[in-house]
Structures are given as structure tokens and as C-alpha cells.
Amino acid sequence: MQVYKWEEMPTRDGATNPSYKLEWDRFNRKTTSEYLQWQTKLVSEYKRKDQFTTHCFNMIWIFPNSSFDQVEISKTMEIASLNVYHDTQSGMMGHGIAMGGDFTRSFKNGNYLVTETNAQATDFGNASNQNPPYEGQFRLNAWHHIASGANMVEYWHWHSNHNGNEMFWKGILSHDLKPNRLYKEFQKTALEINRISPSVVNHQKKSEVAILYSSDTHFGNESMDPGYNYDWEILRMHKSLYKNNISVDFVYPENNNFSNYKLIVIPSIFVASDALLSKLVSYVKNGGYVIIGPRSGYCNEFMGARYTDQPGGLSQLCGITYQETTKIQALSLKENPFNIKQETNKIEAWFELLNPTTATPLAYPDHKEYGKYPVIVSNNFGKGKAIYQGSILTDELQEAIILDACKQVGIYELQKNLQFPIIQKNSINANGKPIHFYLNYSDEVKVVKNVFGKATDLISETVIQNNGSFTLSPWGVAILEEK
Amino acid sequence: MQVYKWEEMPTRDGATNPSYKLEWDRFNRKTTSEYLQWQTKLVSEYKRKDQFTTHCFNMIWIFPNSSFDQVEISKTMEIASLNVYHDTQSGMMGHGIAMGGDFTRSFKNGNYLVTETNAQATDFGNASNQNPPYEGQFRLNAWHHIASGANMVEYWHWHSNHNGNEMFWKGILSHDLKPNRLYKEFQKTALEINRISPSVVNHQKKSEVAILYSSDTHFGNESMDPGYNYDWEILRMHKSLYKNNISVDFVYPENNNFSNYKLIVIPSIFVASDALLSKLVSYVKNGGYVIIGPRSGYCNEFMGARYTDQPGGLSQLCGITYQETTKIQALSLKENPFNIKQETNKIEAWFELLNPTTATPLAYPDHKEYGKYPVIVSNNFGKGKAIYQGSILTDELQEAIILDACKQVGIYELQKNLQFPIIQKNSINANGKPIHFYLNYSDEVKVVKNVFGKATDLISETVIQNNGSFTLSPWGVAILEEK
């Protein structure tokens, strides 16, 4: 998991009242939103018709000190923008690009701009942590941004600064201002995008899965050392979908579009209003499918523990109650209910002692004293279904549960879905034609079958028949446009 | 050693004058004592005859930032009280309960109250570090408190808080306020105590061993990075006695009751007045037995190094002098003088280069350059005897030395003394009858022989003959009252 740049979360200060802290964070976010809305309004009075407002959102939604609410802020701006830095070199996964793109695209349910991303190399050290991309990686990432819904990719920055802290956050050009290795790849990529642009710009992605992101839970967890990192759980769940090429959006507690999705994945909603919980209950009652992580519903929006059965407000939906939680080291499940590698068949940190009321147990922890309490359950509710996870799962266990749900709601087909390191994204371009991006996140040549209709690879300008094959070079790209 | 909750000590700030720091700590403690004595006096003017004053002493005597002197404070209150949180689940040892109990019972040489202790689970995290006790552990610990001299056991708290920092420092009831697993064990335990109470309340324990605790040494060490933790040495020595079921009190530098004990164990008195050192010399001269740890007597009460031979004021008593100390990694002793496992036959951190004058060397370090200096010696002095330890010992080595001394003074009998995980405590109840508590700190069934006279197990209400056997269930309890 060390491929991410995102920092670890600081833990709880013993002297802090968590309810007060939550309100304080909320007030900060509101203040920032109002200030930026006012600024946008002022700017908008003077801007020309062909100008627009946007905001260079760093991926700080995932940083604990952030004091602003991108969803709220983005309401008054025309376009959402993303500023994302990511891993490169060997082991480059592209996950940061996908994550940032999905998150940003969801602010305004539309395409976005990339206002900053890796050029030659990042980081502050005069030599340490320099990470110039391998041949082909720069181009691959540019196309990945576009595949995720970016209508522009802008680099920080044109040439490397000659002074100050970011001297070695290196631009397209080095300090000598001469052409260089990366500049040549930049040229090639820019010409390619220029040529293909009419067929891809403003393509419209559609997702059938959403992840629910709760700023209140992020901040609530932060002041209540939960033994796990909420944002890592977001990343873990997103990665399960990313690696299996299942398109995903983000939804937020204030959204009313839950029913647009066949599946909603919820890492946790430790802090949640009654309104949000009711919305989830209704969603499932009417046929939705949810995967709900631990601690959900425990506190109301003022971070007071609910007096009801736990999981608060979700007890009937999930068909369980619980009164206790116990810490553990990594612990195996009894048997191997999801048929994964035994060494990954594990839970971590702690688990809740679940008492099923109507739920069906899916997995039990292999715990001498508390092994009789199931830790993962499933519950049919109304026309829909809920999976409840009472612990922190390994990447592989989480992926198995999510994939299983995707198959159940018909959005995963073993025959069609490629898997990481081949990243494949589908969309409809501005001409109404289906387009399919293929991104090879490996240093090996890959042969891929076209499971869609007859198409043209816009990169190589060759025609690929249905069921025909084509080749991706290491860190290579293909973009199929169906006829 | 990770079973304790007590935090590690911060180390010395290079800019601090240690003498000044010691005085500052002493002034703080004095101020707190005077303030609380004044408060107690005010309260006492208004309280009824059937009311009493006490103080909820957290086990902070062992915390480095504490600024009060429990011994001094407790003088003006009727009853000493203890607030102790401890380990639970697998590996639960009960040592924290015994340590807190012995320490608190010694403040006023009498029984005490437990004002706070573990209910369902402890800790601040909303899920991490939750440690609900296994079946039987809650009851076992309640009886352990009583066996140690508690006349009351009170929990923090009745129901779990719904707000604030301690939301997950869970009470007898969970947030749902419904009966639960622990509540049922609480009910059973409360009924049992209610029934047996007349036979155990205010029983009177008697100890023949004492540990000398010096606040000045605690604070003096704190400002002079000693390469070991004074409080851990207290715990290590106490644990040696606890595991072998040898009853122990604490004594303090200002006490005049040293002669009540056959053996006084002294982890270190790095900071000590001439008066204290003389008192120890007199105690041994008149037949007492002491085990003295390193650095003892080095500084006077103002934390000035003594100009005399070291160990200052104890040189004749111990029959040694020394001028140097050398740091080491863990180092074996030459040969195995105490017949313990070879891997535990070790000293740590550093050792003093002892020059015996009248002492008999007991052990030498296996050190290439300084191996000719003994590290543990024994010295007959007057009618008594002193063991001097010039280094930090392993748990096992320390236990062997202490047990050896206990045998010599006739307070350990291989036939009678049970060993951990069976904890056995003897006392005399208010009716003048001998009572014997048996606490099974393991998850296994244990069969125990009654080495005392014919007795009734107050729990099961069965009669156990002398030399008869009885069974302790996992985490089980028996209380024998002799006829």
C-alpha cells in the first residue's frame, strides 16, 4: 500500500472533546465554502462568456487537516479541477489517477480538468524521492486522466523552478531549459492527443456502483482513534473496483441520487444523521444493494452514541444487533467462505460481536472466546440486500465480497471484465459512439481480445474485429472506437 | 511485560538541572498535599458521622508527571481508595490489581475501596483497544480486589457515556442500556458477594515482606536518564513476590515500621537522605534482611552526589565500594549461580564495577574487560544480611534472588506456596477465622490441595478436608474459611 503519497492520519488528542472537534471542523468547512462562493460570485460578475471558474483541488479531501468541503464549494463553479500527484516507476498502478478522477468527476457529475500532476519528478528533496517516469509512463498517465473524464491535463509545471521550496518538483523542462528525455515523450503525447482529441473530448462515463464518502466520518474518526484509517478503507474499496475495471462514482450524504446506482459501497458511516440512515434504508427497501462497513450508524451527526440497537439506524436493514467490540491481532476466518488464498483470509484490528436477528452469517472469526459471533453477514431487506462487515478486512477479502456483490447485481462479467494490470474504461464519446480505453499498467507486452463490436484503435488507426486481438506494449495504450 | 497499561517514562531534558527539578517536584507534591488536607478539613466540619472522606487515587503514583504524594494526602482521610485499570482477555495476569491493592492498602495500613476499575471495556478509541473480559474474568477480578483488601468494588461506570472522550470507556451497560453479556456476569458476581460478604468484609492481611518506594528516586531518575525505569523495577520485584504468593506491603522513606518486616526489598534509592540510609543500616544491624538495587545512596536528598565511598551511606552495610559504571548490551553471568534457564541468566543496560571489602561475591558478569568485578554480592552485617545488585536483572534472575531470600527468612515453603497462574491470598476475617482466597488466572481447570485445616469453600458451600482437593474452573475462584 506504500504506493500512495497520502500521509498517515494523526491520531486523537486525549484532551479533545470529539463532538466539539467535529463541530469545529464543520464550521471551518462552512466558512471556507461561503468565502469561496462569495469570491466566485465576485469573479463571475466580471468574467467573459468564454471564461469559467474552477478550483485547483488538491487531493486534500483525503488529508486530515483540510478545512473545506469540495462538494459544497464546487456548486458555484462551472468546472471541477483536480491536482493529483502519484506513484511512478516500477509498480506504478495508476490507482491515484483513477481515485482522484472518480472523486472529482463526482463533484459536479461531469468531466473535469487536471490542473496539476507529475511532470519530470516530484518532491522537495534536492535529490531524494526524485521519481522520473519510465519510458511510456508519462504518456500512459496522460491517457488515463482522459479516460477517467479529464478534458485537459496540465502539468506542474512548464520548466523547473530555479528557486524556492519546489526547485526539485520538476517541470517538463529541467533547470537547463533544454529538451530532455521527458520533453520528447511530452511532445509525442501532445501531438497524439491533438490528433485524437475530437473523438474523446467530453466523453460521458456512466457508473452503476457508487462509494459513499462522509466528511463527518473522516473527521469524527480522526478525533477518536478508531484503530483503522477511514480514508484507507475508502481506498481499499475503490481499489477492489479499480482492479476489476468496474466503473465507480462517489456519492455524498447530501446526495439524492442513490437510486441511480445498483450497488452502494460504504466503508463506514460512524457519524451519520437519521436522514442519511433513512435514505439508505429506503434505497435497499426499494431494491438497492449495499455493502456496509463497521461502526456505521454508531453516532448521530453530533457524534453522540445512539441509544438504539447497534448498528444505529441500520440494525433492521442489516438484520443484526451488537453490544461489544474486541481488539485482535490479524485473525483468520473459520473455513474460507470466499475461496481466497488462505493467508489473506483474515480480519484485522478488532471485530464487533454480531448477534444476527434476520441476517445470514457469511463468515465467523477463528477466535477461541468470541468465535461464535459472525463477523460478516448478509440480509435480504425489502426488495434489496445488505452485506454488513463487522471488522477490517484484508484487500483480498474485501475485493472478493465486492466482486461477489457486483456479480449478483449483474455488473461484472468474467468474460468481459479485464483485470489489473490492464485497466479498461468504457464511455460514450461526443459523437455518441462507444469508446474503450485500454491502459497497460505493466512493463510487459499484453495481448487483449476485443469483446466489443468492430472498432478502430484511434492510436494505431487500425481496425479491430469483434473477438479480434490487439497488442499493448509495455505501459502502452489503445483506444477503441466502435463503428 | 506488555500486559501493563502504565506508560513509558519520558526521558531527561538536557537543559534541566536535576536538583532544581527534584525540588520543583517536591514543592508541587507538598502544595497538593496541603491543599487537599485543607479541603478535607473543610469537608469534615460538615459531614455526618456515618460519612467519610476518601480520594480516588488513580494508579498515578507510577506515572512520571504526577505531582502529589498519596502517602501524605491519605493521612487526613479516613479511607484510601484505588482507581485501577488492567489487562484482560488471554494472558490476563491480575498483577495490576495486586500491585494497586498492595500499594493502596499500605497508605493507611488498612483496607481500602476500589472506586474505579474495568467494566465492559476500556480505552478512548471508538473500536481499537476494546478489551471485553472473557467469561469469568470479571468475577475473578472482583474477588481478587476483595482478596487484596478491598471493602468495595465500584465500576467506571454504570452505563457507557453517550458523549465525549470516554464514550468507549464502556460501563456495565452498553450505549443501548439493555442487559448484555457482562451485565449477566455482574449480576451473578454481585449476588455472590452479597451472600459471602459477612465472612470476608474487612478481613485483615498481614505481610512479612515490604518493598521500599521512594518518590524522590522516581523523580530523580526521571530527570537523569538512568538507562532503566525505576517504576519497572518496582513492578519487577513486586511480580517476583506476586507470582509466588508471598504477601507484600509497601513502606516509604518516612515510615518507622521497617522492623515489622523480615525482608525489605529496595529496587533503588538513588536519592536518599542520611536519615533513611541510617534507618536501613539499623534495620539490618538488628537482624533485618535487605535486597538493595543499584545506584542506591548515590545522591543525597538534594540530588548531590555523595563525596563518600559508593554506594553512599550503604558501603559498609553492603561490604563494597565502587567508582565506575559501564554500559552493556544484555550480558550473561559467568556460570549460573542461581540455577535458572541459561537464556535468562543475564544482566542488562549497565553494571557497576564492585570492589568487595567484606562482601561475598555471588555472581560475576561475563565481560572481557571488567569481568573481574562481581555484580551481585551478599554481606552479613550485624545480626542481619544485605544482598546488593549492581545492575539490572532479568525477571527470572530477580525472582530467583528474592525467592532465595524469602526461603532464608522462612517465609516461603515449597510445600505450601502455590504459584502463578494460581494466586492464593491468606487473611483473617472479622470473625477471627483464617480465610484463603484461590484465584485461577488461567483458562484451564486446576486441581488444588488444601494445605490448611478443614475448611468450607464459601463459594460452593462445600467442605474441604485438610489435604483434600478441590477444583478451580477456568478463571475460577474458591474462598476457604477454616473451621
Add this chain to the structure above:
Amino acid sequence: MQVYKWEEMPTRDGATNPSYKLEWDRFNRKTTSEYLQWQTKLVSEYKRKDQFTTHCFNMIWIFPNSSFDQVEISKTMEIASLNVYHDTQSGMMGHGIAMGGDFTRSFKNGNYLVTETNAQATDFGNASNQNPPYEGQFRLNAWHHIASGANMVEYWHWHSNHNGNEMFWKGILSHDLKPNRLYKEFQKTALEINRISPSVVNHQKKSEVAILYSSDTHFGNESMDPGYNYDWEILRMHKSLYKNNISVDFVYPENNNFSNYKLIVIPSIFVASDALLSKLVSYVKNGGYVIIGPRSGYCNEFMGARYTDQPGGLSQLCGITYQETTKIQALSLKENPFNIKQETNKIEAWFELLNPTTATPLAYPDHKEYGKYPVIVSNNFGKGKAIYQGSILTDELQEAIILDACKQVGIYELQKNLQFPIIQKNSINANGKPIHFYLNYSDEVKVVKNVFGKATDLISETVIQNNGSFTLSPWGVAILEEK
């Protein structure tokens, strides 16, 4: 490398502008220099002819928080003095003494005084980190100071303090003020020095190698997390010379004596004025030999990146350019160009992607993507030669490169140069006679051949013929004065 006492460097604060920080450090150093020059001037007006001014320079040149420039300060004082504490006991290398001595001797190109160094033991803890020297080590170190050019050795301090922070920074006497083990060795050493002093005092060492030390690079690196420690690189290069008994001075950017040396070793000059770079270019053009470490010339004296080819100002001298740097884990070189143990045939942290123009590659990194760029090159330039190292090397690799250069310039002879643990230093005494110090930094007896002319060992007062042998006891000393 843990034998040094010098602390690790703090890393860059993200909020700091490194150019500003550099100026701030420079201003601090200038202020200190001017203040001390003023003080020296005042004192000098009143001092007698037989008195002199000096300054107890702690080895803080190597500490990051220091705010003074010893070279500048020492200009107005008659004598430079050194305050150095070092390792002792097993594994004692003597490197700190040599390093401190060479550095201090170079301030005023002359002999110096030792104003503070280890007596019985060092450190603040009341027992931890006490490190009394083994038998013979105290005497060995005293002679080492003298061999390095010290005209006096003074200890901190006569007797151990009885109060305060440095109570356990123990002097020649312990707190009991009685003779002790070390005092006896002190007596012996003092008498010996007294006897031999006329033949050694003010001997004059001459070096043919210099290390360039740049305060600006030290401070510039400090604010720009470079992924390596500049001061460790100084130590690494110095140790290569020390272990092979090659005498070395230090030079500073403001010096004009580069041509006095056959070889100048430059760990890095990340921050360098054009004037300094020109001076180095001229030095080589006129026949000098340089070994230049990575990042050199990158920034000007205001810590702005140069707009020229890199290494800035040294590109032609070194026959290379480069535009990129990449981080690595430890990485082997392709093949083994310097014939060292394979496990030490490595580079670390990061490397620059060098493009040779006129240089000859000496070594390539075994890197899948960037292995075509050499990492160590050699370039003939004018009448001289430059070696450029584009990465951080292991001790052994660095030593091989430096030794190779020393052989090329004729200052290393396999037949004559002894190696660590025998330290040998040559000089000319005040009577104009060659003297040779032999210091045995091991606990084994060593037999040494006299490769110089017939000589008298001033210690044993025996005559050693040319090619005759003599014996050094463990931690022993011999001083040969040629006839």
C-alpha cells in the same frame, strides 16, 4: 557507523524557503564572527605577552544548528582549540580524534590545543551510556591527539561534578575524590608525555591531500532534504584516508592554497559560487586531481539552481551533463569495476543519469530502466584529472576510489602504508627530525616493520633498525624518532 557521537541531522521544514534559510544561517555566522572578533580585540588590549586567545570549539562544525564559522572566528585568535568527545571500549577507532584534529589544525594551518575530551566516562545519564575506557585506551588517545598536532591535552574535568546536569560526565576523579583505575593511567601517561615532550611538541605535519568543506553546502542541504547527510559524506571520505594512514588537511571555499595539494576530495558542493567553481577548474587545468561528489555546482551561492548544464560550472571539467536524478534502494554496480567485495559494490539513495561528453565511464548502475547511464566517470582535463561520482557510495566503494586516486598521484605506497587498526602518522619535530607515531587501535598485539631509517622509540627508548621490527601491545603506542 554508530561509533560516532554526532547526531543525525533534522530534515527540511516544508514551509521554509531554502534560499532565505541559507542567508539567515550566513547572517548568523557572520554576526557571531564579528562579535567574537570584537571580544578578542578587547581582550587582546589587556593580555600579557605570554598570554594568548583561543576558543573551545566543540566539534559543532558538524552539528546542524551551529551558527558560527570557525574558520572566520579563528582568524583573530592566536591558537585554535578543539573540544572533542569520542567512542571508547571495544570497537574504538580513534576516527573522531583524527577528524577533529585534522579539521582544527586546518583553521590556522598549525598546531592546536585539546581543551576538552573524554576522562573517565561521558554522558548525562546517571548510569546509562557510561563508557570508561579499557586499560590503555586513555593513554593511546592522549598520544593520538599529540600525533594529530595537539600541543596540549586537557580533560573535562579534574573531578566529577557533584551537582547538575553533568554529574555523570565524569572527570579524572570520581565523586569520592580518591585515586582510581583511570587516575593511575592518567599519572602514567602524564609522566610519559612530560618525559618525551621536548621531542614531539610543535611537530609539523604536512598533508598532500585535502578535503573541501563547505558550510554553505552543509546548511543548504539541511533545508533541502537531500536524501543523504553531507557531514556523513565528509566523514566517509575522511575515514577512507584515515584508515589508510594518508595525511589530510581541510580546505575551505575561501582558501587560495588548493595548489599545495596533489588531490582534493569534495564530498559535494551543492551550494557554490562561480568563483569557487572557477578555482577548482583552474586547479585541475594546472595539474590538480579532484574527486567530486554528486549535486556539486547545482546551485549558486544564493541557492538558485544554475541555468547551465549540470553539474553547474563543472560540466566541462567532469566531461558530463545530466538532467535527471532517480531514487533507488541500494543498487549493485554492473560488474565490479573496483574489485571490492560484491556485497559492498553498491550505490545508495539515488543516482544522477549522467551523459558523458568527454568523460570515460568507470561504473554503471545495475538498473533495469536507467542502467545505460554511467554513475562514476573519469575525465582528463588540462594537465589534471577529475573523478565524478553521481550517487552515494558504500564506505568500501568510496575507499577504493580514493585509494586509486592516491596511488595515481603517488601518495600511497602499498609497501609503506600501514592500515587500520594500526594508525601511523608522520611528522617533523622541532629539532627537524622525522618522527613517526604508531597507534594500535585494537586489543591484539601487533608486530610492525620500520620502513623508515634507523630510529629510537621514544616510549621504550629502544633503537629500531631500518627494516627492523617492533611490537605494539593492545591499545599500545610507539613513537619513532629517526636518527
